Amino acid sequence: MFKLNSLLVIFLFLTACAGPNTARMNYDTAELDAEAALQREMALKKYLNYKQRLHNVSYPILKAASQFCxxxxxxxxxxxxxxxxxxxxxxxxxxxxxxxxxxxxxxxxxxxxxxxxxxxxxxxxxxxxxxxxxxxxxxxxxxxxxxxxxxxxxxxxxxxxxxxxxxxxxxxxxxxxxxxGYPAVLAESDAVNAYADGKRIVITKGMMRFAQDDQDLALVIAHELGHNLMGHLDKQQTNFMLGTILDLAAAASGINTQGTFGSAGASAFSQDFEAEADYVALYYMNAAGLPLEGTASFWREMAAEHPGSIGSNHSASHPATSERFLAISKTIEEIKHKIANGQPVRPSLKN
Ligand SMILES: [Zn+2]
The missing domain is CATH 2.30.42.10 (PDZ domain)
Incomplete structure (x- = not known):
């Protein structure tokens, strides 16, 4: 009996703690429905705004890159x-x-x-x-x-x-x-990511918010277009591998994490593909008449947000943000050099 009583006391104590201390507001169903309708309207308008921005930024790139596809x-x-x-x-x-x-x-x-x-x-x-x-x-x-x-x-x-x-x-x-023919579509996810699936360029809402500047969004779109256009998904021959902008396993790791990121076996050529997508992206942006200066800073901002992606790690599926910053800066120099010398401004392909 003693035992039962003490359990009861503990139970009462727990339920007392779990409950709120104030009364919940009352509202009638009509008020609730009206507010829900208003919020849905705001959500749909916002969704259409996201799509308008996505098209405004992606369309000139898809058009200019048609010479490469x-x-x-x-x-x-x-x-x-x-x-x-x-x-x-x-x-x-x-x-x-x-x-x-x-x-x-x-x-x-x-x-x-x-x-x-x-x-x-x-x-x-x-x-x-x-x-x-x-x-x-x-x-x-x-x-x-x-x-x-x-x-x-x-x-x-x-x-x-x-x-x-x-x-x-x-x-x-x-x-x-x-x-x-690789349309840019919006994904509802809040994760900061983007991917190419061989048919489309998928940009998450989270990425749209992270890439506040249209130049940043253009880089992400051009990068995913690169995966599609260079046939990376066919070459990888694995349906589950998507050409994402960031190695999420690495990005999720915070400061001081010394782990092995990603699966080396599943992504044997992935770092090279990622580097290639970054490289050709700059050429597509240039073809669209977009300014390239400052483009690389996207990877500094990404590093600040996802410190796990800063250091080099050869088993990760993506190059480190530090490498990506430098590679983009070098690509911009290469493009400038081609323009200055009257050379065709196209990605330099291996023979
Ligand atoms: Zn990628």
């Missing part, structure tokens, strides 16, 4: 859009409010791109592409998106868009331009 080029109108029918459940209601309930809404147009030149603007509602009508029912929706995909690889560069702008119906004929 001969058999991987696609057509592009230089615009992006979204339809509320792409969203599910409570997000559909939010999307209806922001994008409208019918039609494919233009959410981004490249400055001076083919769509901009033809007169397409953000918030235009596309109701047909090459006479394939937009529809919210499943079949029509699929047909519409299939047509959007088809024009990217069609032989004719012309795309006909039927729009609704206020009460006007407009027909635009857009002559598409060539870009590298």
């Amino acid at each position: 001969a058999n991987k080029q696609i057509n592009s109108v230089g615009a992006q859009g979204s339809a509320s029918a792409d969203f599910k459940d409570s997000w559909r209601i939010t999307a209806n409010k922001i994008l409208g309930s019918d039609g494919f809404i233009i959410t981004w147009v490249a400055d001076n791109g083919p769509a901009a030149v033809a007169g397409l603007a953000v918030n235009d509602k596309v109701i047909a592409v090459n006479d394939v009508q937009f529809g919210t029912n499943n079949l029509q929706h699929k047909k519409f998106y299939a047509e959007i995909n088809r024009i990217q690889t069609s032989k004719s560069p012309l795309a006909k868009l039927t729009l609704k702008r206020d009460t006007q119906v407009l027909n635009l004929s857009i002559k598409q331009e060539k870009i590298c």
Whole structure:
């Protein structure tokens, strides 16, 4: 009995400690729903802002690098859009409010791109592409998106868009331009990372926040484009290896950690591939007319945030941030030298 009592006392003591000391506020369901709806609207607008920035920075690089990706080029109108029918459940209601309930809404147009030149603007509602009508029912929706995909690889560069702008119906004929066929997409993750999967360039929200300066974001995008364009994923022949910007195992280690990072076996050529992606990235940025001066400082900022990635470690899958800073600085010197000597400004390939 004594034992039981003492257990009871301990139990009561624990529950007393675990509970809050103040009463929780009361709110009714309508208030809660209204606040949730407002927060979803803010979240969707922010998501669209992230995507706009990603396209603004990636598009000029994809376009300029098309000279380096001969058999991987696609057509592009230089615009992006979204339809509320792409969203599910409570997000559909939010999307209806922001994008409208019918039609494919233009959410981004490249400055001076083919769509901009033809007169397409953000918030235009596309109701047909090459006479394939937009529809919210499943079949029509699929047909519409299939047509959007088809024009990217069609032989004719012309795309006909039927729009609704206020009460006007407009027909635009857009002559598409060539870009590298590796679209930049946003991943919801808060991890500071980016990767290439052989088809796309994936940038996390965490990386978008870390790379506050557009020049930093451009370097990350160009690096991932390098992995795709140089065929690193085919060469690695392992599906699970993604061409990431940073060795996360190393980066997660803090100051004073003397560990062995990454798996040497799984990433035998990875340091070389990482170095190559950094190297060609500078050439893509240069081709896009972006300033290179100061680009290397990205790796100083990364080192400050992830001290585990500073020191050289030959078993790590990625070169150390110190090496990457120096290699980028040397590449910029190489590019400047080629420009000064009137040489073609292309990556120097081994024979
Ligand atoms: Zn990489």
